[in-house]
Amino acid sequence: MKLRTLVWREIFERKNQLGTSFLAILLGISVIVSIKNITYYSEKAVARELDALGANILILPKSASLQDYYSADLQQEVFPEEYVGRLTNSDLQGLDNLSPKLSMPVEVNGKQFTLTGILPKNEFQAKVAWQGAGIFARPEGCGTVVAVPGQAAEPTKETLSRKRVIETIGEAEILLGTDMATSLNVAEGDSVSLLGTSFTITAVLPQTGTIDDSRAFAHLHTVQRLAGQDSLLNAIEVVGCCNAISGGLVQKINKLLPDAKVVTISQIVDTQIKTNRMMSRLSLLFLVIIVLVGGASIANYMFANVFERRREIGTLMALGAGSGVVLRLFLLKALVLGVAGGLAGYVIGTIIAVVLGPRIAGVPVLPMPVLLLWAFGIGIAILLAASYFPARRAARLDPVSALQEV
Amino acid sequence: MLKMHSVTKSYNHRGKRVLALDDVTMEITPGDFVSIVGPSGSGKSTFLLMLGGMLRPAEGKVFVDGESLYDLNPEKRAALRKEKIGFVFQTFNLIPYLTALENVQIPLLLAGIDGDEQRAKAASLLERLGLGDRLDHKPSELSVGQQQRVALARMLANDPAVVLADEPTGNLDPDTGLAILTFFEEIHREGRTIVMVTHDHGAASRAARTLKLFEGKIVDG
Numbered sequence: 001m002k003l004r005t006l007v008w009r010e011i012f013e014r015k016n017q018l019g020t021s022f023l024a025i026l027l028g029i030s031v032i033v034s035i036k037n038i039t040y041y042s043e044k045a046v047a048r049e050l051d052a053l054g055a056n057i058l059i060l061p062k063s064a065s066l067q068d069y070y071s072a073d074l075q076q077e078v079f080p081e082e083y084v085g086r087l088t089n090s091d092l093q094g095l096d097n098l099s100p101k102l103s104m105p106v107e108v109n110g111k112q113f114t115l116t117g118i119l120p121k122n123e124f125q126a127k128v129a130w131q132g133a134g135i136f137a138r139p140e141g142c143g144t145v146v147a148v149p150g151q152a153a154e155p156t157k158e159t160l161s162r163k164r165v166i167e168t169i170g171e172a173e174i175l176l177g178t179d180m181a182t183s184l185n186v187a188e189g190d191s192v193s194l195l196g197t198s199f200t201i202t203a204v205l206p207q208t209g210t211i212d213d214s215r216a217f218a219h220l221h222t223v224q225r226l227a228g229q230d231s232l233l234n235a236i237e238v239v240g241c242c243n244a245i246s247g248g249l250v251q252k253i254n255k256l257l258p259d260a261k262v263v264t265i266s267q268i269v270d271t272q273i274k275t276n277r278m279m280s281r282l283s284l285l286f287l288v289i290i291v292l293v294g295g296a297s298i299a300n301y302m303f304a305n306v307f308e309r310r311r312e313i314g315t316l317m318a319l320g321a322g323s324g325v326v327l328r329l330f331l332l333k334a335l336v337l338g339v340a341g342g343l344a345g346y347v348i349g350t351i352i353a354v355v356l357g358p359r360i361a362g363v364p365v366l367p368m369p370v371l372l373l374w375a376f377g378i379g380i381a382i383l384l385a386a387s388y389f390p391a392r393r394a395a396r397l398d399p400v401s402a403l404q405e406v
Numbered sequence: 407m408l409k410m411h412s413v414t415k416s417y418n419h420r421g422k423r424v425l426a427l428d429d430v431t432m433e434i435t436p437g438d439f440v441s442i443v444g445p446s447g448s449g450k451s452t453f454l455l456m457l458g459g460m461l462r463p464a465e466g467k468v469f470v471d472g473e474s475l476y477d478l479n480p481e482k483r484a485a486l487r488k489e490k491i492g493f494v495f496q497t498f499n500l501i502p503y504l505t506a507l508e509n510v511q512i513p514l515l516l517a518g519i520d521g522d523e524q525r526a527k528a529a530s531l532l533e534r535l536g537l538g539d540r541l542d543h544k545p546s547e548l549s550v551g552q553q554q555r556v557a558l559a560r561m562l563a564n565d566p567a568v569v570l571a572d573e574p575t576g577n578l579d580p581d582t583g584l585a586i587l588t589f590f591e592e593i594h595r596e597g598r599t600i601v602m603v604t605h606d607h608g609a610a611s612r613a614a615r616t617l618k619l620f621e622g623k624i625v626d627g
């Protein structure tokens with residue numbers, strides 16, 4: 001038997017009394033962990049959206065909602081493909097790239113995926129009467145990186161997953177997101193049948209951590225045919241030059257396409273940044289609350305525990321336990337509870353984050369082991385601090401008065 | 407060697423002074439078997455706790471093997487209890503959430519003995535007291551007589567030279583009480599010093615020597 005056996009037994013024997021104060025700490029840690037977890041992925045998503053997206057303007061159907069970028073084109077509403085022509089035939093300056101898209105849900109092995117039709121760049125160039133130099137030129141000072149035709153040395157996969165731009169894609173070719181490839185158990189070069197049509201897999205895209213992982217990209221016209229939505233689009237992604245955007249590009253596009261909704265990515269990202277900021281403040285607030293409320297509640301419980309156990313403490317002292325042993329007995333208990341609270345708080349918080357994260361922040365959330373250290377840190381620190389004075393009181397008890405023998 | 411020199415102890419009870427021990431001087435030689443008798447409230451428990459280093463006298467000194475107990479700091483006094491003294495309380499004071507075996511292991515744990523040895527030694531002590539089949543029972547799952555025997559096993563665990571017992575037969579039926587007394591005689595023969603408080607004259611007569619307390623004074627012995 002070790003001192004910790006004693007601690008264990010006592011905790012389990014009287015676990016009911018622990019109830020509320022332990023719950024306060026546990027909930028506090030859970031909330032902090034989940035907020036931190038969600039915020040991290042939300043911030044990462046924002047950073048990725050700002051950094052890695054080829055497009056910085058989205059053209060959507062009027063009724064589309066603006067929850068987040070990645071699902072902005074996954075809505076039912078459509079508009080005519082002819083909009084692309086209107087844009088390219090206009091005299092708008094600063095349009096660096098256009099990418100028309102149509103998405104439809106597909107079910108594979110009982111799981112929902114998205115099939116997105118895109119127009120490869122070569123066809124796009126060939127098809128439209130391209131006006132002047134503007135369109136595929138490298139944007140100036142925008143921070144957006146667009147491959148210049150003829151200079152596109154990057155591998156197809158990387159380009160698509162980072163910028164959603166692809167040079168070529170055949171009518172019977174398909175590119176699969178990692179999750180989808182895993183689910184179908186296929187690799188590059190295999191062929192796959194979707195909605196009765198056979199495709200050759202030209203690439204499996206690298207993991208992005210976004211819903212693009214459960215997306216497949218095929219030729220726009222193929223998808224339009226499969227969806228029965230000929231010459232219709234869900235979205236047009238536009239790379240606009242930043243100077244042009246601040247010069248009113250969005251308003252100009254709006255004027256040109258009065259029946260569409262034109263938004264900048266930063267408009268979408270903006271709400272997310274605001275949410276993130278609020279979440280950080282919330283987690284700080286929660287930290288203060290659990291330190292105060294949880295700490296006070298634990299201290300209160302510990303004082304009661306010492307009082308209730310004074311006979312036991314007296315017995316231990318009579319059997320030769322010095323004050324150091326008694327102090328350790330209570331601090332060890334605090335440590336055990338701190339570790340347990342931290343661990344359980346991490347697990348619960350992570351579950352909350354993974355389940356609710358996509359709904360609250362619109363981003364997929366994965367567990368973050370580093371938050372376990374946080375949870376342990378908070379739990380142990382609060383428990384030890386709150387238990388120090390009760391433990392010291394126990395250690396200083398007079399054995400006889402503790403025993404109540406006389 | 408246990409020694410008290412002019413020891414006085416009084417309690418303050420609602421402003422009134424209650425004299426529990428009044429100028430007690432006595433000596434108990436090593437290996438002696440002493441019974442302490444006297445009416446209720448005469449100071450027997452107070453006397454025993456003071457001998458055990460649990461209760462500081464208001465005046466006077468208490469010596470164990472020549473060392474003045476209450477001139478030691480509390481840590482040293484605890485260490486001395488751990489090494490030399492075995493206590494049996496009137497109410498046993500078993501730890502309620504530990505099994506019989508674990509209760510007996512406590513003094514061994516405090517002495518820094520490792521787990522396997524703790525268990526072996528505690529089990530053999532409980533077996534000696536006829537509780538070999540009750541090792542995993544908690545105090546609440548034992549009869550009063552069995553609880554008393556667990557307390558006795560725990561008292562013996564650190565192999566104490568001095569055994570201080572407060573009414574070890576008080577709560578027991580005559581047969582069990584007799585068995586406990588036989589046990590005390592047995593451990594007395596092992597060379598331990600025994601000081602036993604009792605109400606029972608039959609029990610007292612088993613001891614080699616009887617000290618009689620009355621209103622805090624030793625009146626006979």
Ligand SMILES: Nc1ncnc2c1ncn2[C@@H]1O[C@H](COP(=O)(O)OP(=O)(O)OP(=O)(O)O)[C@@H](O)[C@H]1O
Pocket residue numbers: 405406417418419424425426444445446447448449450451452453
């Ligand atoms: N904590 C206390 N506060 C006040 N008075 C006390 C306290 N403890 C004991 N006393 C008093 O001191 C006296 C001696 O008490 P003690 O317990 O030593 O008697 P005892 O001989 O063991 O009695 P019993 O046979 O009933 O156990 C009693 O009069 C008791 O009322």
Ligand SMILES: [Mg+2]
Pocket residue numbers: 450451452496572
């Ligand atoms: Mg008494």
